[in-house]
Amino acid sequence: MTHAITIFIAAILTHNIALTYLLGMCPFVSLSRSTRTAFGMSVAVIFVVTLTAAINWPIYHLILVPTGSKLIYYIVFIIVIAATVQLVEMIMERFFPPLQAAFGIFLPLITVNCTVLAVSVLMVLRKYSYGMTLVFAFGSAVGWMLAIMIVAAINEKLALVGNVPKGLKGAGIIMIIAGIIALAFLGFGGMVDIK
Amino acid sequence: MILKKYLGADGYKILKLGITRDHPIFAVGLGICSALAVSNTVANAIAMGAGVTFVLIATAVIISSLRSLIPQRARIITYMITIASFVIIVQMFLDAFSPTISEALGPYVALIITNCIIMGRAEAFYVTNGVRFSVIDAVSNGIAYTYTLVAIAVVREILGFGTLLGFQVTPDGWPKWVVMSMAPGAFFLLGVAIWISKTITEGGSEEEEE
Numbered sequence: 001m002t003h004a005i006t007i008f009i010a011a012i013l014t015h016n017i018a019l020t021y022l023l024g025m026c027p028f029v030s031l032s033r034s035t036r037t038a039f040g041m042s043v044a045v046i047f048v049v050t051l052t053a054a055i056n057w058p059i060y061h062l063i064l065v066p067t068g069s070k071l072i073y074y075i076v077f078i079i080v081i082a083a084t085v086q087l088v089e090m091i092m093e094r095f096f097p098p099l100q101a102a103f104g105i106f107l108p109l110i111t112v113n114c115t116v117l118a119v120s121v122l123m124v125l126r127k128y129s130y131g132m133t134l135v136f137a138f139g140s141a142v143g144w145m146l147a148i149m150i151v152a153a154i155n156e157k158l159a160l161v162g163n164v165p166k167g168l169k170g171a172g173i174i175m176i177i178a179g180i181i182a183l184a185f186l187g188f189g190g191m192v193d194i195k
Numbered sequence: 196m197i198l199k200k201y202l203g204a205d206g207y208k209i210l211k212l213g214i215t216r217d218h219p220i221f222a223v224g225l226g227i228c229s230a231l232a233v234s235n236t237v238a239n240a241i242a243m244g245a246g247v248t249f250v251l252i253a254t255a256v257i258i259s260s261l262r263s264l265i266p267q268r269a270r271i272i273t274y275m276i277t278i279a280s281f282v283i284i285v286q287m288f289l290d291a292f293s294p295t296i297s298e299a300l301g302p303y304v305a306l307i308i309t310n311c312i313i314m315g316r317a318e319a320f321y322v323t324n325g326v327r328f329s330v331i332d333a334v335s336n337g338i339a340y341t342y343t344l345v346a347i348a349v350v351r352e353i354l355g356f357g358t359l360l361g362f363q364v365t366p367d368g369w370p371k372w373v374v375m376s377m378a379p380g381a382f383f384l385l386g387v388a389i390w391i392s393k394t395i396t397e398g399g400s401e402e403e404e405e
Contacts, residue, residue, distance in 0.1 A: 075276060167394035
């Protein structure tokens, strides 16, 4: 139990997937102009990351390892992710139209969000058990949400002031903001540790 | 210009645009994850750049030669399977010939699959153009990606570790900027690099939001 809590806290704060591993940066640049879109994307990410990790773990350990086809796990994972996203989209469209209207546009974009594939690959590299994988996947996605929400909120306020140098507008200033936040997150270092 | 004669006017234009105006990282904002994550040492940056360039060229050849056979609705999954197959080749090559770099790159090799540059170019260019131009475009984007990664890595490695490709280049008393080898340094440097490149290439024109 304490191990699970350690992994959860580490995934959010000390080993934040966006600010320490620098993953999921494409949506960072394109979606962090407003907190509303950032929130929509992060909720979709939390859902998809946890779901795909939960599906990929049994596929890897129960099918790929016994059959000796570990080598192709990148292909298998990416297809599972693409199929899951498609399926979730169809289910939402059929049964939860309001949800679809709110988060639907973010779903196709998630397939190319590196966070999703990274969590599945990291769970293999770090040899997590099933329970740990779920905790790690959920924690990582929440950590990503925390990071993008902070950056989006700062970006929104910055737009009101509006004296960002011309060349730095857009992607440039988001990198600088993320850098400062990452620097702040270094302060959490040493609080908990995972290998 | 020998290069221009060899590639033809159109081919040369594609090559030039990819490196300058349509630069994947600075102008379009694609492939930022890996540009940040593996640019801590020059060796990693070169390995990653070479890997991405290889996958780009191979994908360009496959997708552009099969472009009339790929069904419209299944095209994204076709790109993904093609890209993932070549990424596995890159991973196996690194494991066999350079285990230290393979270890250092870790999950980031797998993440070439979700590197938006390859997917973006496949969707925007290879699926509508012939093999010849697609390969030129792939080389151009590969060069642009690699030189950017190496340029950032040179600064980060010298400031962060005091070395260049593993050899010490700074005086003995050099205080290492440890933060440069970590995530914040990557963010700051890429931010500044985007700023410089935008100021140079765009001159006066304002970039449109959204």
